[in-house]
Amino acid sequence: MASRKxxxxxxxxxGQDARIARRRPIDLxxxxxxxxxxxxxxxxxxxxxxIRSLAEVDIRPAQYSVLVVIGANxxxxxxxxxxxxxxxxxxxxxxxxxxxxxxxxxxQPSSIDRRSHALHLxxxxxxxxxxxxxxxxxxxxxxxxxxxxxxRLNLLDLMRRTVLPSA
Amino acid sequence: MASRKxxxxxxxxxGQDARIARRRPIDLxxxxxxxxxxxxxxxxxxxxxxIRSLAEVDIRPAQYSVLVVIGANxxxxxxxxxxxxxxxxxxxxxxxxxxxxxxxxxxQPSSIDRRSHALHLxxxxxxxxxxxxxxxxxxxxxxxxxxxxxxRLNLLDLMRRTVLPSA
Numbered sequence: 001m002a003s004r005k006x007x008x009x010x011x012x013x014x015g016q017d018a019r020i021a022r023r024r025p026i027d028l029x030x031x032x033x034x035x036x037x038x039x040x041x042x043x044x045x046x047x048x049x050x051i052r053s054l055a056e057v058d059i060r061p062a063q064y065s066v067l068v069v070i071g072a073n074x075x076x077x078x079x080x081x082x083x084x085x086x087x088x089x090x091x092x093x094x095x096x097x098x099x100x101x102x103x104x105x106x107x108q109p110s111s112i113d114r115r116s117h118a119l120h121l122x123x124x125x126x127x128x129x130x131x132x133x134x135x136x137x138x139x140x141x142x143x144x145x146x147x148x149x150x151x152r153l154n155l156l157d158l159m160r161r162t163v164l165p166s167a
Numbered sequence: 168m169a170s171r172k173x174x175x176x177x178x179x180x181x182g183q184d185a186r187i188a189r190r191r192p193i194d195l196x197x198x199x200x201x202x203x204x205x206x207x208x209x210x211x212x213x214x215x216x217x218i219r220s221l222a223e224v225d226i227r228p229a230q231y232s233v234l235v236v237i238g239a240n241x242x243x244x245x246x247x248x249x250x251x252x253x254x255x256x257x258x259x260x261x262x263x264x265x266x267x268x269x270x271x272x273x274x275q276p277s278s279i280d281r282r283s284h285a286l287h288l289x290x291x292x293x294x295x296x297x298x299x300x301x302x303x304x305x306x307x308x309x310x311x312x313x314x315x316x317x318x319r320l321n322l323l324d325l326m327r328r329t330v331l332p333s334a
Contacts, residue, residue, distance in 0.1 A: 026251040027239045031232055034303065035310050035319055036213040038326035040228070041253065043210045045329075046203040061207070065198055072194040084193040086208065136201065143202050151325050152202055158318050159205035162212075 053139035075118040220306035234296045242285040
């Protein structure tokens with residue numbers, strides 16, 4: 001995240017120097033009291049760390065969610081997957097196309113509904129997901145170290161009690 | 168947020184009915200333990216509530232942040248604004264164009280650096296921001312009621328200690 005570099009010179013006089021004057025600390029107090037703003041910045045920070053952590057397998061957060069849910073719910077439909085993750089249909093189609101092109105998932109004809117496809121991981125997808133989960137676990141450990149394990153558990157508990165879908 | 172509708176019929180037999188079979192609960196356990204996933208869903212939920220709360224003034228979260236920061240830091244530059252909010256340059260230009268077209272902000276020649284503009288709220292911008300702040304405060308109160316005030320303060324404290332820029 002962008003963080004303001006403080007002017008190292010200490011004292012500062014009016015009109016002293018244009019470049020220093022432009023670097024005066026910016027007042028963000030009115031935003032920092034907003035939960036939405038704070039959470040958005042924390043979320044971006046966490047996603048950036050996640051992307052770095054999984055760079056080796058080239059898997060981004062939404063792709064990871066999709067692989068994990070297909071892995072735990074083999075044969076589920078595209079519509080159910082989209083609904084459970086709160087991802088809109090058009091974006092989900094694009095996500096699945098990309099994972100299919102990479103040979104990580106398969107769309108098979110559904111045995112229970114001819115209008116839909118049943119989603120499965122391929123062997124390669126299973127192998128990659130296993131490695132991705134290990135990398136995601138290290139990322140989660142790093143977060144835990146940064147936030148404190150109590151804060152991390154409190155946050156997770158808060159989400160479960162409020163906005164997460166009851167699975 | 169999408170939440171799974173549970174099948175009300177209770178018991179269920181294999182092959183009983185395709186539509187019921189498709190509605191089996193989806194296992195999201197492996198995702199719910201991930202802080203990034205939980206925070207992303209909470210953040211989306213909060214932004215949706217914010218957008219509804221400020222519908223009357225037609226101001227979205229990023230626009231609100233921009234107006235608040237210009238309001239508290241009259242004359243700051245586009246570059247400093249973008250950096251302080253962690254918004255990339257191209258997106259910031261687009262955001263400011265839109266607010267200028269609506270007559271809410273002005274770009275004035277900077278007195279300290281001829282290459283940059285100094286940002287100011289117009290009279291209309293000041294009036295609208297005042298109303299927007301009142302609506303945002305109701306939104307924040309609703310969050311506080313939903314999460315619990317202690318949880319809200321803990322979250323804000325956590326953000327301040329970790330990822331927020333020191334202003």
